[in-house]
Each structure stands twice: as structure tokens, then as C-alpha cells.
Amino acid sequence: MNQSLGTIITGIVTDINDKAYFIQKSGITYEMPKTETTSYELGDAVEGFAYISQNKSYKLTQDIPKVQIGYYAFSKVIDVRRDLGVFVDIGLPDKEIVVSLDELPTEKQLWPKKGDQLMVTIRVDEKDRMWGELADEEVFISLSKKASEDLINKDIKGIAYRLKVVGTYILTEGDHLGFIHPSQRDIEPRLGEEISGRVIGIGQEGAVNISLKPRAHEAIPEDAAMLLAILERSKDGSFPYTDKSSPEDIKLHFGISKGQFKRAIGNLLKQRKIVQVDGETRLVKNESADNE
Template identity: 45%
Template sequence: MNRWGQIVEAIITDENDKSYFAQVNGETFTVAKNQLDGETFQQGETIEGLIYEDMNRRKVLQYQLPDIRPGYFGWGTVTQVRKDLGAFVSVGLIDKDVVVSLDDLPENKDIWPRKGDQLYLTWEVDAKNRLWGKLAADEELSKLYKPAKENTKNQTIDARIIRMKLDGAIGISVEGYRVFIHENEQISPLRMGESVRGRVIDVHKDGSMNLSLKPRAHEMIDDDAQMLMVLLNRQANQFLPYHDKSDAQEIQRELGISKSQFKRAVGQLLKQRLIQHEKGKGIWLLSEGDNNDAD
């Protein structure tokens, strides 16, 4: 019996409308014509491909080699999760997924990947000719990383979670940056393979970064407070001459909101430390440096 996952030479012996048939060491394998990009073979011709048994227990020779195969890593998409077995992952094989065993996934099944998530992995074949997905170890993951520049701080980036830790999660950004998301910077617990979008809150000397998934302070305020922020940013001195003693009709006329709405919006901005105020004078926009000093 041939060992699945090998790249072998095979001899074309027959064909029909949909497939060629090729022999390897006395076993016949199907070569799907719709996967050949129009390429044709002649009987007796020798071809090369990767052999395995598909989900329908057909012996398949895949002529176009998948990017993910033994010794080669890539991003596979989770197609199904079974709590008693593990995660089924599409790795580019025709009519065949590989399984990442529950033994290779976190003990906490709440942070397992879900359908549609992506895992960075390869696969291997056991003694019983079963295909098992193998998650990339740190050494392999390190080949993906590139250092981030300091000016990426405060930028919003997209990342994929690749490793869970006791105090947070490790991911890799679309650009290739290594990111760490502390549990205090998560809105809800993350899971392996999940795609996230967050704000860079720190860039380390080695080029790795810390990410926060929590909304920026100005994203947590209501429409009236947002409007005040816009007006403050438009002023050359980032100042508005309105306060709790201002005339209600003047506030309504100039800002388009009631005095109670104004006071509530100012309260939100003060709580988020986005502005400062002085009684009887007005409100000022806090700079990022002033905001940090207030911590």
C-alpha cells in the first residue's frame, strides 16, 4: 500500500470524460480533469503528483500540488469543529480536509477556532495513513514576523490570532507584525484563528507590538459629545467659550443642542479625559500628551 502524502511518479493507464487514471505500485489513482487547467495526458505518459484518499475513499493523485503539504506551512481555513475530535481544516487538497487533533488545541474548548477562522499549519500522515493537521511551532511562526516601525503606534491594524497565552493572545498582523493582546485589552475572550482589528498601543524595540481591541475614548461617547469634539478640533485654539453658566438659548443657537444635552456631553468628555474645563470660561481639547499626563 502506498503512503499518503507522498509526491510520486505515476503512469497514465486510462481515462473517461471526467478523469484520468494512473497507476502507482499496482494501485490505481484518479486524476480529476477539472483540476488540470486544460492540460492533457496520453496513455503511458508518466506524471507526478501527491497521493491520498479523499472524503469519498477514492484514491486521488493531485497533479497541481497544494501550497500546504508535508514540510510546507500555510493558512488553512476551518471548515468544521467537533468537540470530540478537533478542527477540520481545508489545506488545498481536493475533496479532503485534515484534522487538527483536540490534543493539539487548547484544553479550554471555548477558545477553539470556529468555522471560517484560519490556522497556520502543515499536515502529516500517521502509521494508519490518516492525515493530521499540525499547527506551526514558535520557530516556524517567527519566520513570518517582520519588525514594526515606531510610527505605527496609534494606527488601526488587522491581525489573526495564532497562539493563546495565560494573560492574553498572540497574533500576526496583515503586514506581518507580531502582536500581543493582553486580556485587559480585549472586549471578550479571543479564540485561535480569529480575525481582529485593533489599535497599536505600544511598539517594542524588537519590532513587536501591543494591540488594544477596546474602542478609542471618542468612540465610546454619544452624538452630542462627538459633535463637541468636532467643533473643538475645528477651532484654531481648540477652545469653546461655553460652560455650565452659559445662557441656555445661546447654547441652543450656537451648538444646536439643549443646555442639559451640553452638560451631559461635557461630562462624558471629561470622564474620558478628552477635554478640560474651567468654570465660567469654557472647554479646551486635551492634547495626547496632556491626556497621558492625567494618568
Template identity: 50%
Template sequence: MKFNGQIVTAHVTDHNEKEVFAQYDGVTLAIDRQELHALPEVGSELAGFAYENKHGEARLTTRLPKVGRDHYAFAPVVEVRRDLGVFVDIGLPDKDIAVSEDQLPELNRLWPQRGDRLMIALTTDKKDRLWGNLADETIIQAVANRAKPDQMNADVTATAYRLKMAGTRVLTDDFYLGFIHPSQRDVEPRLGQVLHARVIGISDQGELNLSLKPRAYEAIGDDAAMILAVLQHDPAGKIAYTDKSDPDAIKQVFGISKGAFKRALGHLLKAGLIKEEAGYTILLKTNGNASQET
């Protein structure tokens, strides 16, 4: 079917209890009657998206899919086939679209998994079969916005669209370009993986530099977070307890052992959130955690 994946206007020829039939370019297309508000008359015109479903049957749907031959959009991955590629859902009721393994990373561990998403448009091969075509850098650049200075330290949700040795390129949900250097991740993201990152810089080109690592105060653990909260609520931003304090006093005030207290202080010191001085633990000025220290 040479017009597979195109929007066409077909002429209604017949119908039954479940389907309406329309003809275009000598091909009879079936339409689900439930899509239609009213039964069209024979001879009238009906516009929709023409395609062959997974059984090879010619279909027409008035519910246009998210993507088209010239229209790129994100589509969720619904199946992974190591011998073929991955399949994505573009909104058709009885067909998913394959993205060939030729467009996927060489390493299988970096292939998209179910629930990831790929920005694609539709294309056809020599046999007029529909395939998903990944958006290249030119397409991504065309839809992207220029980042603003006030986005520093913001949390963003982004999708990995290109994997390179130098790092991972992503597009945020707000259509800003982002880059994740290998030093700002623990594991390399998959193609199509949806990531939760934070902005750590903005390039001269208006792209976001992102990190997948938590902020220091987000990675310190429950005991350290509790001590940090006590420091933040103290008017002077300090407490008269250090790793040298009496174990019973620590237990009475904080409800944890001296060992746990020392480990928690160690995390806070390593994160650069506190210092110990003259028998006090003192809160340092950090992003979003300013003490009263001058």
C-alpha cells in the same frame, strides 16, 4: 497510502469522460479532467498532490493546496467537532483536514469557530491519515518581521495563534508578532480568531504591543462625537457652553437636551479630550486631536 499528502509524479494509465487515471507506487490515482488543459497520453507523466478524499478514494490534483508536509500557511476553519477537533479548508475539492482536539485549548469557548483560521502544515498518523499540525512558536518566529517605530498607533489585523495566562500572542497580516495583555481586551480571543487591534507599544524584541480596546474618541458616542467635532472646527478649540449652560441654548445650538449634553461632556472629560474652564469647554491636545490651546 504511504505517500498521502505528498507531491508525486505518476504515470498515466487510462481515462474516461470525467477522470484521468495515473499510477504511483502500485496505487491508481484519479484526476479530475477539468483540471487539465489537454488530455495526457497514456504512459506520460503527471505531477500533483496525492491524497485520499473524504470517501477514502486515492486522488491526485494538479492544483496544489495552500499547505504541505513542510509548508505552513493559514487555513480557514469550516467545521467544529467537539468530539474530534476542527476541520480546515486547504484548497482540496473533496476533503477538509482535521486539527485534533489535542492541539486545541482545554476550554471549548476558546476553540476556533467557523471562519477563524489556523496556521498549519500537514502530517500523517500511523494509519497514514492526513492531519493538520499547528505551527509552534519556532515556526511563527521564523516567518515574522521585526516591528518598526513608525507603527505606533497603527491599526492592524492579526490572528491569535497562542493563548496564555499572561496574554494572547498574535501574528499580523503583515507578519509582525504581537502581544495583547489581558488589560487590553474585554474578552479573551479564541485560538485562530481574526482580530482588529491598534499598536500601543513596540518591545525591545521588535514585537508589537496591541490593544483591542477602542481609542478614547472612538468610544464616546454620537452626541460626544458631535460636540468634539464642533470643538475641532473652532479656531480657538473652545465653545462657550458647559454643563452649567442654559438648556434652551444647548437645545438650539446642539439639538440635544441638557441631560444628553452633560452625559456627552462627561464622556469627553473621562476620555481626557476636554476640560471646562471659566465658562468654556476647551479641547485638549490629544493624539490626532490638537486644539489651539497653548
């Protein structure tokens, strides 16, 4: 196995033509395009990243990728093959790296899609094939930092890096570890998917507990949100209409049918945002729409 692949090496220029330098290291010659670098002479030492290109030739590049053997970085998924795995772009000009299907979820609907991000390193097998290898839990722990209480109820984004029966694990944009319990999501995220949610708690180890469900006020249907806005903007937080009002009055003043009105009123009553008293609908005072 060529132990130089996937690493930064230093070799000696042994040949030059119009298009490339040929650099030797440990008996193997690597090609490096002239367009990529300044000029070298025969016998010069050259440092670069060693890899095998898509057409299986040995190459050297001085545009060093972040992903190397022993080094991890998020890499974008650029293609998916159900019989092989997913291809990720680590920044090489003529080479994509495959993450084998053996490392991906058993349920293929949870596989990454194009544009998703996977934290990978490089593994080289005995046939000199370069593979992407997913980062394990220890890598994410080493990259993370503890979250503070002031993040609670804040919006947050992150990448799903582990899918388990107990829930989804993510690394946030702020480099915090995050956890989404199945009760706090409607659909299980894909591996590598970017997730937007909100922080609902901080764990003992400084990880964030995240919900993908909307806040109470965000979950209000459109008609209910309209009625709530009218109440909030009124002088005394009320209007003289209830679910007993006539369809004509409701249509005239709100532009919706009585059926729509009743459903909206019912939603707000259930969430205890309003009360109906003496022929009026009134806003419940001192309510915070952000609290559930």
C-alpha cells in the same frame, strides 16, 4: 502507512477511461480526473499531489495545495464539530482536513468559527488518515520579520495563532509577530480570529505590542464627540454653555437634554479635553487626541 499521502509524487499512467487517468506509485493506484489536466498516454509520468478523498479513495491532483507535509499555510475554517474538531479547506476539490479537538483550546468558546484562519500542515497517521496540524511557535518565528518603530500607533490586523494565560499571540498582515496583553483587550480573541487593533510598542525582538482598546478620542461617547467637534470648529475653541446652563438653552443649541449634556461634559473634563471658565466651556489647547 502510505508515505506518499500529503506530498507531491510522480507516478506512471497504467489505465485510462472516459473520465479519469489511473496513475500508479509504489503499488498504489491514484485516480486523476481528465477535466483537471492535459492529455496523457499509457506509460506517461505524471506529477501531482497525493491524497485520500472524502469517500476514502486514492486521488491525485495537479492543482497543488500550499498545505503539504512539511509545508504550512493559513487555511479557512469551513465547519466545526464539537466532538471532533474543526474542518479546514486547503484547496482540495473533494476533501476537507480535520484539525483535531486535541489541538484546540480547552475552552470551546475560544475555538475557531467558520471563516477563521488556521496555519496548518498535514499529518498522516498509521491508518492513512490525513489530519491538519497547527503550526508551532518556531514556524511563526521563521515566517516573521522585525517591526520598525514607525508602526507605533498605527492600525494593524492579524490572525490569532496562540492563546496563553499571559496573552494572545498573532501574526500580522505585515508578517510581524504580535502580542496582546490581557489588559489591552476586553474579550479574549478566538484561535484563528482576525483581529484589528493598534500598535502601542515594539519589543526588543522586533515583535509588536498591540491594544484592542480604542484610542481616547475613539472612546468618547456620541454626545461628547459632538460637543468636542463643535469646540474644535469654533473660532476660539469655546462656547458660552456649561453644566450650569439652563435645560432650555442646551436643548435649543445642542438638541440634547441637560442630563445628556452634563454626562458628555463630564466625560470631556475627565479626559482633560476641556475646561470650564467664566461661564464658558473651552477646548484645552495643544492636545493630541491620539495620545493617551
